[in-house]
Amino acid sequence: MVYVMQLLCLVVLVTCVRTVHGAIDCTKNDFVIGILSLKEGNSPLQEAFDAPATIPNSDVGRCFSTPNIVILTVEELLDLPKSGWTKIKSRIKHALINQANTKKEAGLSVVVGPFYQNLAMILDNMTIPYIVTDYMGFDWSDVSLIESTVNWKNMVKVRPPMIEFNRAVVDVFVMKKWESVVMIMPENPKENQECRNLARQMVEQNISPISYTLKYQDKQSMKKKCGEVLRNVQLLEQKRIVVCSPREEKYRLIQMILDEAKLFRMLDDETYSFFILDPTTQLDALTEINMYRRGLFTAKCDLFAYRYTELRNDTVRFQSGYGYGASDAERILNDAKFYYLTDNERARKGGHFSRDLFLRSLKKVVISDGTTHTGLIKFNATTGSRIGYTLYLYNHGGSNLFTKVGIWRQDDSEGVIQEKNETDTDIDDVSDRLSFFQVNDTVVRETRGIFDEVEKVVVVLEEPFVMIRQQPKGVVYTGNDLYEGFTIDLINKISENLNFKYEIILSPNNEYGGPKNGRDDDDSWGGIVGSILEKNATLGMGAISITSTRQSVIDFSLGVVSTGVNILITKPNEVFSIFQFLTPFSLELWMAIIGASFGVCIIYYILDFKSKERVFTVKSTLWFSLGTLLMTGSDFSPKRTSQRILTTGYLFFVLITVSTYTANMAAFLTKKNLEKPVDSFEQLADRDDINVYTVSGSATMNFLKTAGENTVYSRLWDRIMKDNGLIANATIGRDKVGQGSSAFIFDSMINSYSEKKYCRTQSVSSPILLQEHGIAMPKGAAFKSQLNIELLRLKESGFIQMLKKKWWENTRECDDDFQSRSSKQVSFDLKHTAGVFIVGCFGLGASLLLFIFKKLYVLIKSDNPFPPIRREENSDGSSTSKGHEEKLIYGHSDGKQSTV
Template identity: 45%
Template sequence: MLTRELFYTWIAIGLGISALIPGIETRCKRTANGKRYRLTIALLADDNNSNVTQQEGILMKNVVLTGEVGKCFLSPHYLKLKVHDSLGMDKKGWTWIKNGMEQASLSQGTRPGTRPNLIIGPFYTNLAMMLEREGIAYLVTDYKGFDWIDMSRVEDRVKWKTIVEIRPPAQEQNLAVVDLFSVNEWDSAVMVMPGQPRDNQECQDLASQLLNKQVSLIPYSVEARSDNAEAMIKEILRNARLSRQRHIIVCSPRDERDKLIEKVLKEAKLFDMLSKSKQYFIFVDPSSYLQPFAGANQMYRFGLFSARCQLLAFRYIRPSYDGTMQSAMEAASIDAARVTTLGLNRYITDQQETTNSFSDARFIKALKSVSLENGKTGIIHFNATGQREGYTLDLYKHGGEDMYERIAEWSFNGTSPDYRLNQTGIVNDPRKKPQIGIFPELVKVVVVIEDPFVMTKSISMERENREEFEGFTIDLLNHLQSALNFRYEIYVSPNNQYGAIWDGMVGEVKSGNATLAMGAISITSQREAAIDFSLGVLSTGVNILVSMPADHYTIFQFLKPFSLELWMAILGSSVVVSLVYFVLDYTRSEKKFTLKETLWFSVGTLLKRGTDFSPRPISQRVLTAGFGFFVLITVATYTANMAAFLTTKNLGKTITSFESLSENDDISCGTVRNSATMNFLSMGTKPVFKRLWEKIQESDGLVSNSSEGRERVARGNYAFIFDYLINAYSEGADCDIKAVASPILIQEHGIGMAEGAPFKTSINIELLKLKENGVLQGLKKKWWDDKRKCNIDVGNKKKSNVQFGVSHTAGVFILGAFGISCGVAFFLFKKFYLIAKPASRNTDEEDEKEKKQLCNASPGSVSRSSKHSIPTPV
């Protein structure tokens, strides 16, 4: 019994200690030992290793493990598997492939016995067989291998358990072309395709499907990379024109390499076939890249803007007007990375038990459950066997005035061509023609609620979603929408955060959930590495928001115009002048400037009261003139300063700079969590910023958004370091707070978008127009200057008048009361002092004084004596 209690005690102590270990929160809660799973990703490469470097870079950039996934998985280890040199794919069986994979793993630093958790690359049958046996996930990015093909995925109809396919099946894309022929009742066509059987398997499947639908097809094979390719194409087009064949199918599965579509267009232009309105060219490129139609430069190069023929192609990658579209390999690699990331997230989310072993079967299941609405290759969903489903193909025109006009939409779901191919309800605004290939049909804009950029307003629920918001960003978005003609939908970023790589607004754009990220999002190097940004919309910086200090009044505020030293100098000067008067008058027989009279004369002059007599000697008059001038200047100066001091509030000490904030230990500070400002302070190299970051950590100063920071500032003893524009708006809206310090970290607010976004140039041009026309400046005035409720800035703002109160002049009343009290006190003292003297003694002294005056025969004395002795007649 004692042993069991001791055992439980040690467990409790162990749990308590583990709670105090700093790194315990970073441990994986899904494993029994708390350690992270090892993750090995193998990339298939061709002989010359030309693709794997770029593909590895894409994966390393887009496979980012954060949150709980980052705690449970180590950073992926990438292997390079050359299909011929390492695996012997074209000569060996799947047993040799397995051994070759193990040898390549050991040679690239993988621990013995470690096998890949995921293989990414094109489809190889022998490799699929080996991975099926080993239970390893196989993320297929193309239907067939690089150069050598044993059997492409087009011909292979096996339901593999470990395969997850990124590309839409080529057979289904071919079915879209067949449905186009069926719906329009086209019964004949000419097909041009590559000559090598290993390059035209998709084309052979298309030809087979067309023949099954009773389409009379004339197929031609062309060695696209041979010297006589142009001559062969000329002969094919000459025959088509002579036979009046209106429908020409150009099938080029590897057109990025063969350039078959480009060669056909050049020869068709020579035959004047591009000017025939009833001539149809149907292009089939399973990669949906269609290099000759990638951008306006290519269109002008081939003269396609003036083409009157119908240049049609089904695409799952939206065409780009400015030519910035990514290659098919790059798009598939990005989607593979995103599927891998989401699959790992799903793996951890669905894991209920705690185990130290990684389950390949559950990982394959997690990959198949991934759903991505805005992938680079379209909507991504998988069925139980790992094949793409739920995607749509759009039929576009690629020439003439209707360039990039979407004329139909095809979906695999349906039992008939009319149901699968929708040629009705496709709305195209003529004003949008140049932009149809640039913007999605619905532009999703992610924002952060931040005054005054984006603010919510109370409206009826019957209105559209975008009308629920207002602010600078909403007005800017409306201007862009009006100029570029697109429809948009606004939604708030998760947790209302800006984000850095995979979180907040940046994460929404990077994951494809949002088309644009707009608001007070600063352009930083970290964000620029994750997504693209437009030109700067507004310039901003970082400053400090603090609470207004309380007003401080003193009852002796009337003494403030002069310093204590000056008051002492004035008093000393008066005393010195009094002494000089006394000395100058001391030798005279008729002394008027006694010590008492001299002091009273100086005080009277200083208070501009005047005296009962004036000095008569020249020396005293010169001294009086000089002292009077001194008093005049002193009083005038005091009056001027007094007016300023009484009409200006005396504010307590406050923060004025980042240096003063770092040195003030009585006030805490903070900023928004996971913001660009936080990253700047946390990585600051200057001592002042290091100290500020330490203060933020010590005082738990990080807040979730600027509204929370503003509230903490209003409560006092807190300084909020954040965006200058946001702080300026807060200062004008709340009179109890103010923005201080010169802005630092000067940056630009921009519009975030996915890397390589085709509409980036168009947005930049419109932003420049808005700046040149003064629209942006007008919007800034509307949402900052016109919304200001408080005039608290010193300089350009007018000061409000201060009404006098008792607090301004209380000291004067106290001083006056002090004078009255002293006068009454002296009077009472003298009165009671005289009463206390003996009456007889007073009478004897007066009689003696009168006798002396009579003896001296002084006229003045006689006069005074007569007043006492001779009564005044009535």
């Protein structure tokens, strides 16, 4: 009997537990979510609802047809700027019929998205709950909620109202006892309602606002007006400036004011305080990338702005019009479904969906487990406004970029402040809401870094970035001292300036890290990326390139050095030719010159063929042509007009030919001739006699692998796969290149170092795939801003440039630095001009042979070597000797001479 009673008690207990934890017996309920989108496929809300739902109780998923989503594009489908109530209602029904897989009479269960006044009225009339994620997010909006007198019964507002942001700004002025302020705002009354409300609250707290309204015309005129306002601020000696810019994305007023303030050197003055108020809460002008590009990170003044999410948790990309609340909307809806089912028995049985009951469930949602993006989520049961939230006051300037200096907490007992409420005049009430980080009355800024413990830095052994230090005899290096290189010097300097300690560890398999098997999930990465994802290291440094694939799973700092991809090849050997002096002209050109010279000889011979005073015989014509070509001249010159005209043309031809040859020869004779050099990726792809390699898992490998079909790079990738060209690191690639007949495609900085250090290698081709090496870190790392600022300082001071010179230029061991296919000038040697001597010797030998042959011929033909001399008398009584045409004078032993 006792056992039976215990069993019954156990059954009752299990039943109670199941009831408390939400075990629900239900049938399917039609649930249709209307998502507002500016354009089709442009809503981040759709991505949130398409993802697997985070439901507090798994039984809830069985009770709703989810996800059942209808996309309501505000301009194309609903046409909110122009359509009236009737058209908007009919278009909502049309969207339901076309998109929702549900009954026609079910209708929309809830609408999620930015606030639009005319849509809000329609949804209120149709009793459809409206979850507002943001205000004034798109290019147009009817009116801001700050001045709204309508009691919105169907609305739940995820983003804190702007009136509370204004109240938080006023509390800062009250706390710091600032009595006056300059306010800069747009002129259009429809667009400066938030600014006017802030001015009103300041007046009520006895703070004197000096307002400047600017009318937007064009960028240049707006910039000029901003400069005039800031000049007046300096003349009035005002130190507090509030820049209030609704729709910052449209006006860029905040950006213009900050740019002009920098020119006026107001950002370098610590006495100034700027308060940035952007009702869209986007704060585009204060994003990290903009601060770096515009040099605002050097600001010494205060750049205050409130945010309703902490920057250290800001891993969700802000999108104008949706705000950060869009990331929490799906969680709010799922919790509301749970409350709806547990509180209503009819809902569990699949009865008609009650929007009123679901609206109550929405307002009952409380999420305080720290899993939301915007902190505590809680709503006023009457108005549906967000309560109990926290605003974070950040200083975006100064040496500690993005520093949280205070927290403003909304009192969840009172809901949203109304205009009719009495203003707070007691500073004690302000201190209950606003608190600065203080120790002994000194503000201590909670920064977004740096490290309190010894952090691990994962690296890849890669010359000259990280290398094992050579140990002198009797010296043993350990720990970080075991390494040297560009990266080691850089991390030493960063750790010294940011005051932290680190420990160097080597990357698994000495790899940079790439997705395995084509997968991009966190478990598929190795190398540096995998070490960071597995939290084995905090930083990853070295020659790791910033790529979109890697940045999808980890974060990177700003670029440290720029790089690209080029080719490392075996340095071509010099080819010597004794006839190098012939290389200035091609063989075809030499043949053309010789042919032209012989052609001129023939024409000379024809022109002088029947002349009585014939000069251009075959022998003399050849001598004249060659003498002119070699610019030596001849013993005679043409006399006929036709011959002189021909000579003039031929001399001009010779002048140009000789001048061209002389100029080209000066270059060709002072260069090295290289054997079949490779200058580009195209030439490498056509060379089947060269093996191609690259590093496995590197950004270069991914680039070649994903190159389009039938491209040079796809052909190279096929060659790599065919030759088993995927290797572990650049050291192996350099060794293979040094062995000959190999090419290594990889980082241009590493290849450049190899060329200077290892003289058998040569870096060629212009770099492609221009990228930057960065410092890898976990996604959403809190220290990213300070690390980026430090890198910028090191760049501006020239430290990084000095490191590049130290590890690239100063480590050169090769005298010859080949930078292109044509080598640099070299000194003359006999091997360069041997052909000239050979030609000269050939001419000398030919003349001697001809002379000897002729003499022998004369001796053989003549029987009497001394023929008689026949003399003839001239009219003047003198005598002339006639005999052979050629006369030889022989000397005798008696001193007499004989003439032959």
